[in-house]
Amino acid sequence: xxxxxxxxxxxxxxxxxxxxKYESEGHEVFLSASPCYGACDIALDEARWLKVDKIVHIGxxxxxxxxxxxxxxxxxxxxxxxTNGLVAVLPYIEKYKNIAVATTVQHIHQFDQxxxxxxxxxxxxxxxxxxxxxxxxxxxxxxxFGIKKVEGKVDAIVFIGNGMFHPLAIDVSKxxxxxTKPVLVYNTYDGKVRNVSEDIEHLKKRRKGSIxxxxxxxxxxxxxxxxxxxxxxxxxxxxxxxxxxxGFTAGILTANELDPLTVxxxxxxxxxxxxxxxxxxxxxxEFSKPLLNIDMLREVFEIxxxxxxxxxxx
Numbered sequence: 001x002x003x004x005x006x007x008x009x010x011x012x013x014x015x016x017x018x019x020x021k022y023e024s025e026g027h028e029v030f031l032s033a034s035p036c037y038g039a040c041d042i043a044l045d046e047a048r049w050l051k052v053d054k055i056v057h058i059g060x061x062x063x064x065x066x067x068x069x070x071x072x073x074x075x076x077x078x079x080x081x082x083t084n085g086l087v088a089v090l091p092y093i094e095k096y097k098n099i100a101v102a103t104t105v106q107h108i109h110q111f112d113q114x115x116x117x118x119x120x121x122x123x124x125x126x127x128x129x130x131x132x133x134x135x136x137x138x139x140x141x142x143x144x145f146g147i148k149k150v151e152g153k154v155d156a157i158v159f160i161g162n163g164m165f166h167p168l169a170i171d172v173s174k175x176x177x178x179x180t181k182p183v184l185v186y187n188t189y190d191g192k193v194r195n196v197s198e199d200i201e202h203l204k205k206r207r208k209g210s211i212x213x214x215x216x217x218x219x220x221x222x223x224x225x226x227x228x229x230x231x232x233x234x235x236x237x238x239x240x241x242x243x244x245x246x247g248f249t250a251g252i253l254t255a256n257e258l259d260p261l262t263v264x265x266x267x268x269x270x271x272x273x274x275x276x277x278x279x280x281x282x283x284x285x286e287f288s289k290p291l292l293n294i295d296m297l298r299e300v301f302e303i304x305x306x307x308x309x310x311x312x313x314x
Contacts, residue, residue, distance in 0.1 A: 004052045006032040006043045008059045011077055018058065035257065038141065039063030039105075039132075040229025040277065042072055045256070061105050063132055063140075064229045079106040081160060083113045085191050089158055090121055092184050092193055096155040098124045100147055102139045102170065103160040107188070111137045114160060126150035141279050144170045156182045162189045167196050168203060169279065206284055213290040214271045214300050217248075221269035224254040225276030232275040235294050239273050242301060260286040273297050 003022060007015055012033075019029040030050055032043040039060035047055050047070045055070055059077040093099055101114055115125045115137070127137040130145035139146065139159070147157060147170050159167040164185075172181045180197045187194070220243050222236045236252050243250040250273075253263060258276060260283060271290040274280045281291045292300065 001026075001054060002028045002030075002050070002052045004030045004032055004043060004047050004050060004055045006036055006055060006057045008036045008038065011059045014058070014077075022056070037227075037277065038229075039074065040142070041227050042068065042229065044068065044070060044228055059106070061135070061138075066228075068228065076105055076109070078109045079188075081107050081110055081114075081188050083110065083117050085188075086114065086117050086160070086186060088191055088193050089184060089186050092182070092195070093123065093156050093158065096123070096182075098126065098154045100126050100150050100154045100157045101160070102127070102137055102144070102147060102157060102167075104140075104166055105133075105135075105138060107160060108135050108138045111135070118158070126153050139166050139169060141165050141169050142277060147172070151181070154181070156184060159183060159185045160188060161185070162187050164196065164199070165279070168200055168282075170200065172197070172200065203282065207281060207296060210281070210284060210290040210292055211296050211299050211303075214292055214297075215303060217270035217290060219268055219270045220248055220250040220273055221263065221266060221271070222250055222252045222273045223258050223263070223276055223280070224252055225258055226254060226256045227276070230276040232294075235275040236273075239275070239294065239297055242297075243273075246301070246304060260288075264288065 005015060005019055015031045019031055022029045030052065032046050034043055034046065040063050042057060042064060043055060052070065055072045056075055057072055058075050060074055061076055062074045099118060101118060103111060103114065118125050128146040128149040129136050129138065130143040132143040133140045133146060151172060157170060157172060159170065167183060167185045170183050172183060180201055183196050183200060185194045185196050222239050224233055224236045225231060240250045240252060258280065264287065272287055273292050275294060278293050281293050284291050
């Protein structure tokens with residue numbers, strides 16, 4: 001069988017080793033060298049040109065739910081965590097009885113061990129799956145809905161993993177005192193614990209700033225990614241119609257990879273509307289213009305429509 005192996009950036013170093021494994025099983029193997037940003041980013045173009053029989057996507061579990069022209073086999077890459085190290089988290093959650101525990105696909109095979117550790121230490125652990133991240137406790141950069149499902153039952157969230165991309169996706173609301181519930185990150189590399197609640201609030205404020213800035217924009221560039229797990233043309237067409245209905249100028253920009261430098265070369269757009277990966281809005285500084293997800297654009301419309309039709313004075 002002719003196969004294409006695809007890896008996220010952190011696992012490309014394993015490419016040659018795994019290609020030899022598949023070759024020893026009698027396969028003809030190619031390695032995708034394109035950037036890979038997640039389970040949504042499948043190397044279909046390379047697979048078509050190479051006329052492979054299958055794509056083997058290493059490091060993630062299944063994301064794309066629709067049928068694809070080339071079969072895709074998702075192969076998880078498990079990385080073990082020393083769960084005894086989670087003792088470092090306990091001082092940070094001493095006053096919290098109910099917690100949510102979350103991690104990434106690389107560690108999700110140990111979720112039951114993580115849960116058991118906290119339960120042995122007197123905590124009640126809540127976990128659900130999301131829409132894309134279907135396993136209980138798993139989060140993606142674009143899917144922390146599992147946390148949302150249990151947020152009302154918990155006093156704190158503990159994320160186990162490295163890096164900030166995943167924990168900053170955890171959208172938590174404020175408690176009854178007006179404080180944001182703590183989101184504690186246990187770094188699996190150095191064993192350190194950090195509360196990232198303020199970082200999450202900072203991202204929310206930046207997005208509110210984009211919404212406010214968009215109210216004075218006249219021309220909108222609507223971004224459409226051709227990555228199979230990010231392709232949302234219907235949303236883009238809806239956004240264009242809604243903007244034009246309100247008297248704005250809009251154009252749809254499409255690319256496989258939406259590079260800010262290349263997009264900004266159009267120069268005519270005051271604001272961008274993103275229909276691809278929702279985390280692109282975190283790159284606001286690189287685009288140097290207001291950048292909205294579709295839900296943020298809806299907020300803009302609500303404000304515009306309310307200002308256009310103010311409530312009657314009684």
